[in-house]
Amino acid sequence: xxxxxxxxxxxxxxxxxxxxxxxxxxxxxxxxxxxxxxxxxxxxxxxxxxxxxxxxxxxxxxxxxxxxxxxxxxxxxxxxxxxxxxxxxxxxxxxxxxxxxxxxxxxxxxxxxxxxxxxxxxxxxxxxxxxxxxxxxxxxxxxxxxxxxxxxxxxxxxxxxxxxxxxxxxxxxxxxxxxxxxxxxxxxxxxxxxxxxxxxxxxxxxxxxxxxxxxxxxxxxxxxxxxxxxxxxxxxxxxxxxxxxxxxxxxxxxxxxxxxxxxxxxxxxxxxxxxxxxxxxxxxxxxxxxx
Numbered sequence: 001x002x003x004x005x006x007x008x009x010x011x012x013x014x015x016x017x018x019x020x021x022x023x024x025x026x027x028x029x030x031x032x033x034x035x036x037x038x039x040x041x042x043x044x045x046x047x048x049x050x051x052x053x054x055x056x057x058x059x060x061x062x063x064x065x066x067x068x069x070x071x072x073x074x075x076x077x078x079x080x081x082x083x084x085x086x087x088x089x090x091x092x093x094x095x096x097x098x099x100x101x102x103x104x105x106x107x108x109x110x111x112x113x114x115x116x117x118x119x120x121x122x123x124x125x126x127x128x129x130x131x132x133x134x135x136x137x138x139x140x141x142x143x144x145x146x147x148x149x150x151x152x153x154x155x156x157x158x159x160x161x162x163x164x165x166x167x168x169x170x171x172x173x174x175x176x177x178x179x180x181x182x183x184x185x186x187x188x189x190x191x192x193x194x195x196x197x198x199x200x201x202x203x204x205x206x207x208x209x210x211x212x213x214x215x216x217x218x219x220x221x222x223x224x225x226x227x228x229x230x231x232x233x234x235x236x237x238x239x240x241x242x243x244x245x246x247x248x249x250x251x252x253x254x255x256x257x258x259x260x261x262x263x264x265x266x267x268x269x270x271x272x273x274x275x276x277x278x279x280x281x282x283x284x285x286x287x288x289x290x291x
Contacts, residue, residue, distance in 0.1 A: 006232045006233070007232075007233055007237060009228075009233075010229045010232040011229075013228040013232065014225065014226075016222070017225040017229065017242070018241075018242070018245050018248065020217075020218040020219075020222035021218065021222050022245065022252060023214060024218035024219055024222065025091070025096045025100065025252065026096070026256060027211045027212075028040070028087075028088050028091050028215065030208075031204075031211045031212060031215065032088060032089075032091050032092045034208060035204060035212075036200040037085055037089050037092075038085070038193055038197050038199075038200050039197050039200055039201055040088055040212065040215065041081070041085060041088065041189065041193050042190065042193045042194065042196075042197035043215075043216065044219045044220075045186050045189050045193065045216075046190065046216070047213060047215075047216025047217070047220070048186045048216050048217075049186045049190065052179075052183060052186065052220060056179065056183065059177075064180070065179060065183040067176060067180055067184065069175060069176065072168060072171065072172055073172070073185075073188060075168060076165055076169055076172065077165075077184060077189055077192075078188065078192065079165050079168070081193065082161060083157075083158045083159075083161025083164075083165060084158070084189075086157055086158035086161065087099065087158040089151075089154055090102075090152075090155040090158065092151075093151025093154070095253050095257065096252065096253045096257070097250035097252075097253040098152070100250070101249075101250070102156055102159060103155060103159045103162065104133065104134070104137045104242070104243055104245075105134075105137075105156060105160075106159040106162050106163045106166070109160055109164075110163040110166050110167060110235055110236070111126070111130055111236050111239075113163060113164065113167045114170070114234065115236075120234045126236045126237065126240070128278050129275040129278050130275070132271045132272065132274055132275030132278070133243035133271070136243065136246065136247075136268035137246055137268065138268075139264050139267055139271065166235055169226070170234075170235045173227060173230050178224050178227035178228045181223075182220065182224050182227060229241075240275055243272040244272060244273065246268070246272060247266075247268065247269030247272060250269075
């Protein structure tokens with residue numbers, strides 16, 4: 001199911017991912033004020049499945065999402081569920097900008113795992129993109145010397161889980177469609193979270209139902225965008241593009257929640273953008289040998 005390699009198409013799909021994830025971070029902050037994260041995750045899955053059913057029907061029915069790689073889907077989505085759970089919980093403990101910034105230790109783990117298990121080649125441009133992105137993140141977060149907040153550790157654990165999920169998703173794109181990957185993500189996570197949700201269920205207000213619907217839409221179609229991007233480019237190209245989520249989310253935190261935005265944040269964002277531009281640099285053509 002691999003698509004024609006195209007950094008441009010990967011970048012366009014990642015633009016969709018970035019936009020939807022930014023909105024979901026805000027929606028997550030609003031809903032976690034009153035609802036348990038298990039409940040948020042379960043409602044998100046139910047809404048996501050409802051939205052996905054028309055696409056499955058148009059693609060030819062459930063045969064379009066049939067799979068021979070169920071164990072891989074179970075592994076990927078089990079890891080992703082608990083990483084996402086940690087991500088939502090971290091939003092209740094630290095600012096959204098910091099949650100996303102800590103999440104971007106993920107490319108370190110992703111690059112190592114992709115090179116180890118997927119045999120992806122680490123070029124100088126890919127390495128430069130990751131290095132500039134990490135430096136940009138450090139400039140934005142500027143870790144304090146004081147005691148580490150538990151929310152920071154939870155966000156770091158989520159980042160490691162997301163990197164494992166990313167590698168497994170890239171592996172699945174070799175044989176599975178984006179629609180199939182998304183369908184099994186929703187089904188697995190819905191089943192995993194069912195019992196915990198019943199244990200903590202409280203009926204949301206009309207205001208929260210609106211935000212839950214936003215999470216359902218963004219959580220569903222953001223992963224469709226991500227899976228589509230991974231079909232057009234290596235994980236080591238796609239992941240550094242996601243660094244742009246750091247300055248975008250930090251700006252949203254400043255505008256909506258009065259979280260800090262200063263010259264260091266702006267400089268970090270510039271470095272992140274430079275890393276993405278380097279990462280999109282076309283590979284040098286290999287000169288043909290003389291006959």
